[in-house]
Amino acid sequence: MSGTSVEADAENIIRAITPSLDPNRYKGQAGKIAVIGGCREYTGAPYFAAISALKIGADLSHVFCTKDAAPVIKSYSPELIVHPVLEESYSVRDEEKKFIAEKVLAEVDKWLERFDCLVIGPGLGRDPFLLDCVSEIIKHARQTNIPMVIDGDGLFLITDNLHLVSNYPLAVLTPNVNEYKRLVKNVLLAEIDEQDASKQLLSLVKRIGGLTILRKGRADLISDGETVQSVSIYGSPRRCGGQGDILSGSVAVFVSWARRQGLATDGNLATSPFTHSPKNPTILGCIAGSALLRRAASLAFENKKRSTLTTDIIEFLWRSLEDISPAH
Amino acid sequence: MSGTSVEADAENIIRAITPSLDPNRYKGQAGKIAVIGGCREYTGAPYFAAISALKIGADLSHVFCTKDAAPVIKSYSPELIVHPVLEESYSVRDEEKKFIAEKVLAEVDKWLERFDCLVIGPGLGRDPFLLDCVSEIIKHARQTNIPMVIDGDGLFLITDNLHLVSNYPLAVLTPNVNEYKRLVKNVLLAEIDEQDASKQLLSLVKRIGGLTILRKGRADLISDGETVQSVSIYGSPRRCGGQGDILSGSVAVFVSWARRQGLATDGNLATSPFTHSPKNPTILGCIAGSALLRRAASLAFENKKRSTLTTDIIEFLWRSLEDISPAH
Numbered sequence: 001m002s003g004t005s006v007e008a009d010a011e012n013i014i015r016a017i018t019p020s021l022d023p024n025r026y027k028g029q030a031g032k033i034a035v036i037g038g039c040r041e042y043t044g045a046p047y048f049a050a051i052s053a054l055k056i057g058a059d060l061s062h063v064f065c066t067k068d069a070a071p072v073i074k075s076y077s078p079e080l081i082v083h084p085v086l087e088e089s090y091s092v093r094d095e096e097k098k099f100i101a102e103k104v105l106a107e108v109d110k111w112l113e114r115f116d117c118l119v120i121g122p123g124l125g126r127d128p129f130l131l132d133c134v135s136e137i138i139k140h141a142r143q144t145n146i147p148m149v150i151d152g153d154g155l156f157l158i159t160d161n162l163h164l165v166s167n168y169p170l171a172v173l174t175p176n177v178n179e180y181k182r183l184v185k186n187v188l189l190a191e192i193d194e195q196d197a198s199k200q201l202l203s204l205v206k207r208i209g210g211l212t213i214l215r216k217g218r219a220d221l222i223s224d225g226e227t228v229q230s231v232s233i234y235g236s237p238r239r240c241g242g243q244g245d246i247l248s249g250s251v252a253v254f255v256s257w258a259r260r261q262g263l264a265t266d267g268n269l270a271t272s273p274f275t276h277s278p279k280n281p282t283i284l285g286c287i288a289g290s291a292l293l294r295r296a297a298s299l300a301f302e303n304k305k306r307s308t309l310t311t312d313i314i315e316f317l318w319r320s321l322e323d324i325s326p327a328h
Numbered sequence: 329m330s331g332t333s334v335e336a337d338a339e340n341i342i343r344a345i346t347p348s349l350d351p352n353r354y355k356g357q358a359g360k361i362a363v364i365g366g367c368r369e370y371t372g373a374p375y376f377a378a379i380s381a382l383k384i385g386a387d388l389s390h391v392f393c394t395k396d397a398a399p400v401i402k403s404y405s406p407e408l409i410v411h412p413v414l415e416e417s418y419s420v421r422d423e424e425k426k427f428i429a430e431k432v433l434a435e436v437d438k439w440l441e442r443f444d445c446l447v448i449g450p451g452l453g454r455d456p457f458l459l460d461c462v463s464e465i466i467k468h469a470r471q472t473n474i475p476m477v478i479d480g481d482g483l484f485l486i487t488d489n490l491h492l493v494s495n496y497p498l499a500v501l502t503p504n505v506n507e508y509k510r511l512v513k514n515v516l517l518a519e520i521d522e523q524d525a526s527k528q529l530l531s532l533v534k535r536i537g538g539l540t541i542l543r544k545g546r547a548d549l550i551s552d553g554e555t556v557q558s559v560s561i562y563g564s565p566r567r568c569g570g571q572g573d574i575l576s577g578s579v580a581v582f583v584s585w586a587r588r589q590g591l592a593t594d595g596n597l598a599t600s601p602f603t604h605s606p607k608n609p610t611i612l613g614c615i616a617g618s619a620l621l622r623r624a625a626s627l628a629f630e631n632k633k634r635s636t637l638t639t640d641i642i643e644f645l646w647r648s649l650e651d652i653s654p655a656h
Contacts, residue, residue, distance in 0.1 A: 077639075318634060321634055
């Protein structure tokens with residue numbers, strides 16, 4: 001691998017991993033996603049990630065957030081199952097911390113095995129006690145072999161704690177430009193190199209070891225240390241906050257689907273109708289999520305122009321998917 | 329009865345039990361439904377059940393839930409009347425339990441006689457203290473001769489407390505595949521028998537005694553121990569969470585309507601224009617609710633494809649009913 005990127009065959013990948021809609025299936029078989037995020041300050045981000053998962057076709061979408069955030073996130077949509085279980089320092093006395101952390105973990109553990117993928121970070125905030133609890137959640141999820149998409153404040157957490165994700169092939173990081181800058185600085189002790197972006201991404205993934213990174217940008221670059229794929233189909237020039245949350249929720253669904261399609265074989269996608277595409281389910285999930293978001297953003301922008309918001313883009317996720325992989 | 333099912337004449341049944349819209353009627357005569365459910369964790373499920381009842385044509389729809397759940401459920405829709413009266417263990421000290429349980433029951437009792445049907449279970453949760461209170465509510469409702477549709481965590485409660493519903497002909501259970509599995513295991517000490525599904529359902533109903541079960545599945549099977557009716561018209565291949573809540577709310581309305589049509593006579597539907605259909609109002613209500621949900625799900629799926637969520641299906645309830653039984 002020379003360090004140059006290849007434009008991904010995104011539409012064929014979406015068609016290959018999206019499951020057929022079989023009337024014999026029952027609730028849950030098209031995916032159960034959980035978002036870990038939502039605190040006193042942020043409630044929109046976890047909602048965007050969780051509702052995007054449902055709108056793409058997951059059957060169940062949960063949110064684990066703080067007690068303050070829960071009623072608000074619930075009120076955005078009755079379709080989400082919202083668990084008010086996380087705690088921030090301001091509501092916990094020092095002597096209670098150990099006990100409360102154990103309680104938080106026990107609450108999450110009750111559910112963990114049921115999920116096909118976690119999204120860790122949207123609207124998580126940076127409270128040290130809360131982040132400590134989330135570190136433990138990541139360790140448990142890893143023991144249980146659950147894929148994780150890590151974004152936003154989840155990236156803030158793992159950038160200083162790379163052991164949480166290194167050599168875990170089911171981890172996906174989805175940094176934006178600033179988050180990527182911090183990762184590159186911390187891991188490669190360097191600045192971003194735009195000239196050799198693919199090569200630098202490969203180095204970064206290899207140095208952290210055995211995971212997948214989706215570097216968001218004008219073109220999204222995706223690497224697992226073996227290959228660098230790019231997705232550069234046109235999206236929208238609007239940069240409203242929240243699009244990253246759609247991406248993390250979408251990638252979670254597609255990684256689950258790619259993994260499910262592949263689990264019948266060696267964990268990779270064997271039924272792939274294309275020969276030159278990668279077969280790692282996290283790479284496939286990233287490519288599919290990136291391409292779908294771009295297409296939905298483009299459709300939303302055609303309709304709403306400068307006024308396009310994240311909610312508008314979410315409303316076009318189904319049309320984007322339907323155009324590429326019709327339900328019937 | 330041989331234990332084979334008969335495809336129900338669902339459309340004629342819907343036409344026969346749906347009341348005409350007479351300008352002389354006043355508020356409440358088209359049905360007053362109450363949902364018992366909604367706790368700290370779940371708020372979507374009781375909302376879906378309660379709003380579905382209204383969207384089909386009930387005049388009033390109440391929800392009895394915990395204090396935490398009430399503001400959220402209220403925020404989903406100003407159409408619902410939401411009573412924050414239930415309590416979970418975490419907010420009640422041991423020495424208060426008896427007093428609080430009596431208070432909860434007194435609050436519900438004030439309203440009980442006004443309702444035409446209760447839906448017990450959507451988003452109820454599994455808190456032991458709360459479930460104890462709901463057991464008492466079921467006993468009171470039974471003394472008052474109010475029909476009850478029991479779903480979700482309500483089924484969890486009654487599976488271990490079958491005396492609450494056995495030999496109560498106005499009780500309807502609506503188990504999904506997992507809930508049915510638990511019932512069959514507890515009552516028949518057996519596994520699910522897919523080959524002889526109708527026969528097993530008959531045995532289950534007879535063993536519990538004198539109630540109606542709607543077993544959800546690819547075809548819904550409905551039995552009161554006398555007959556097994558099936559509803560298998562095509563719905564949607566989407567298995568998003570919440571469709572069961574639409575069903576429980578819909579069945580509640582149709583049971584009320586079937587009962588009202590029948591009350592003029594011997595409790596059964598005498599004015600039935602069809603000779604080979606059952607006349608038990610709980611069976612008729614189940615058939616109507618099942619068929620209407622399937623039709624609405626099918627219409628929603630045509631429009632929203634993989635993105636179809638419970639909210640989308642609810643928006644098609646009126647069209648489904650209007651197609652079968654036009655308001656004028």
